[in-house]
Amino acid sequence: MNDDNTVSADNHDDTTDFGYTRVDRAAKASLVRGVFDSVASRYDLMNDLMSGGVHRLWKRFTIELSAARPGQTILDIAGGTGDLAAKFSRLVGNEGKVILADINAAMLEVGRDRLIDKGAIGNIEVVQADAQALPFKDNSVDCITIAFGLRNVTDKDMALRSMLRVLRPGGRLLVLEFSKPTSAWLGKVYDQYSFQLLPVMGRLIAQDADSYRYLAESIRKHPDQDTLRGMMDEAGFVDCRYHNMTGGIVAVHQGFKA
Amino acid sequence: MTQHDPALLSAALMGAERALNQAIALAPTSHQALDGLSGTLIGIEITSLSLEVYIELLSGPELRLMSHCEATPNTLVRGTLQDFAALAAADDPASVLINSGIELQGSSSSLIALQQVIAGMDIDWEAPLVERLGDVAGHQIAETLRGVFRWSEGARASLKRQVSEYLLEEGRLTPPAAELEYFFEGVQSVSNQVDRAKAKIDKLLAKAAERGVSS
Numbered sequence: 001m002n003d004d005n006t007v008s009a010d011n012h013d014d015t016t017d018f019g020y021t022r023v024d025r026a027a028k029a030s031l032v033r034g035v036f037d038s039v040a041s042r043y044d045l046m047n048d049l050m051s052g053g054v055h056r057l058w059k060r061f062t063i064e065l066s067a068a069r070p071g072q073t074i075l076d077i078a079g080g081t082g083d084l085a086a087k088f089s090r091l092v093g094n095e096g097k098v099i100l101a102d103i104n105a106a107m108l109e110v111g112r113d114r115l116i117d118k119g120a121i122g123n124i125e126v127v128q129a130d131a132q133a134l135p136f137k138d139n140s141v142d143c144i145t146i147a148f149g150l151r152n153v154t155d156k157d158m159a160l161r162s163m164l165r166v167l168r169p170g171g172r173l174l175v176l177e178f179s180k181p182t183s184a185w186l187g188k189v190y191d192q193y194s195f196q197l198l199p200v201m202g203r204l205i206a207q208d209a210d211s212y213r214y215l216a217e218s219i220r221k222h223p224d225q226d227t228l229r230g231m232m233d234e235a236g237f238v239d240c241r242y243h244n245m246t247g248g249i250v251a252v253h254q255g256f257k258a
Numbered sequence: 259m260t261q262h263d264p265a266l267l268s269a270a271l272m273g274a275e276r277a278l279n280q281a282i283a284l285a286p287t288s289h290q291a292l293d294g295l296s297g298t299l300i301g302i303e304i305t306s307l308s309l310e311v312y313i314e315l316l317s318g319p320e321l322r323l324m325s326h327c328e329a330t331p332n333t334l335v336r337g338t339l340q341d342f343a344a345l346a347a348a349d350d351p352a353s354v355l356i357n358s359g360i361e362l363q364g365s366s367s368s369l370i371a372l373q374q375v376i377a378g379m380d381i382d383w384e385a386p387l388v389e390r391l392g393d394v395a396g397h398q399i400a401e402t403l404r405g406v407f408r409w410s411e412g413a414r415a416s417l418k419r420q421v422s423e424y425l426l427e428e429g430r431l432t433p434p435a436a437e438l439e440y441f442f443e444g445v446q447s448v449s450n451q452v453d454r455a456k457a458k459i460d461k462l463l464a465k466a467a468e469r470g471v472s473s
Contacts, residue, residue: 054265054269056272057264057265057268057269057272058265058268060268060271060272061264061265061267061268061325061326064268064324064325064326064327065326067327067328067329069329243264244263245263245264245265246263246265247263250265252264
């Protein structure tokens with residue numbers, strides 16, 4: 001099993017990670033799109049089953065860290081099925097705005113329908129956008145969140161720079177992402193769960209074991225806590241820090257634009 | 259860096275928030291008063307557990323519980339877990355608030371207003387039972403539950419009175435409350451006199467130092 005949590009040499013050749021496989025950089029976006037097209041309709045159900053509902057607690061704490069208040073503009077990248085956007089919509093009120101962005105049209109479609117069903121309309125815009133080249137004005141957003149999305153981005157450094165550009169000075173970025181467990185025994189249990197149980201659950205519920213195997217592999221290839229903090233520093237964010245949750249299985253990173 | 263696992267704390271707060279909001283939804287007579295407090299932020303800091311919890315009152319009315327908040331609370335209450343436990347169990351919370359180690363920062367009026375609204379909440383437990391079980395069964399179960407609550411309230415009050423009587427009259431283990439209060443007032447009075455005397459001595463010493471007299 002590959003436990004390499006260091007950043008791959010993405011920037012130095014024409015290939016990149018797609019789980020444990022090296023693929024052409026240009027091909028990764030369409031491969032990731034294939035995964036999320038496949039799981040979109042059952043994404044929330046699978047998240048609940050995979051995490052035992054704990055993903056709601058991780059997202060709840062992320063929302064607290066955002067310090068979102070009425071009148072602000074919040075950009076939720078890789079917002080998928082819109083659960084964070086729905087919460088932000090209430091916090092920013094009618095005078096604020098929430099932009100739900102995702103590169104994947106199938107996920108956005110599910111998210112938009114779900115938001116309408118919840119009555120979260122009026123202050124939410126839905127935009128299909130690539131995190132590496134955000135189609136928004138410089139200094140136009142108070143807070144950016146990206147929950148369980150950064151690991152699927154081909155060039156993470158480019159995406160971080162793009163987010164920094166869009167943020168207003170004093171604005172903050174919150175990256176909620178799977179990370180590295182802080183204890184060895186938890187890491188072993190987590191590995192067993194991810195590589196044995198998760199694909200079986202994916203096959204039974206979403207009829208798609210491969211996509212869920214990719215999700216587990218992509219988590220292992222994602223930078224660990226300190227590496228990601230370093231990448232945020234490198235991109236130009238200041239006062240970067242992280243909070244481990246559930247023994248480091250997930251971490252939320254926070255950085256500000258000076 | 260947060261000391262507690264934020265996910266664990268979020269789980270506890272999420273459960274409490276749901277229960278409180280459910281109770282508020284079942285007490286329509288309190289809605290107007292709670293709406294008046296909308297926008298109020300109360301912080302509770304439990305120093306012995308290094309734990310902070312924030313209560314935000316939203317329109318609706320609704321409560322939001324948070325473990326992290328960057329806004330300045332209207333009221334911040336700080337104390338140990340024992341202090342808060344004593345406050346929760348007290349018959350006279352105002353007296354416990356004054357005499358315990360609980361520290362209050364900011365405006366106490368919003369805290370008192372919230373406490374009064376919560377204390378005066380008339381929760382209609384029958385409504386959800388009727389909704390789920392129908393008029394007859396729902397009402398019967400609600401009546402039974404009301405009886406159990408009344409009995410347990412009576413039993414609790416009776417037990418408290420009997421224990422108090424035993425400690426005071428039979429065992430003579432504790433002094434009566436009035437005697438204790440008189441004693442505390444005396445202690446407070448002596449403490450104030452000592453403070454005043456110290457202030458006077460400090461003033462005299464400062465004057466003496468100004469005139470160049472060695473103390």
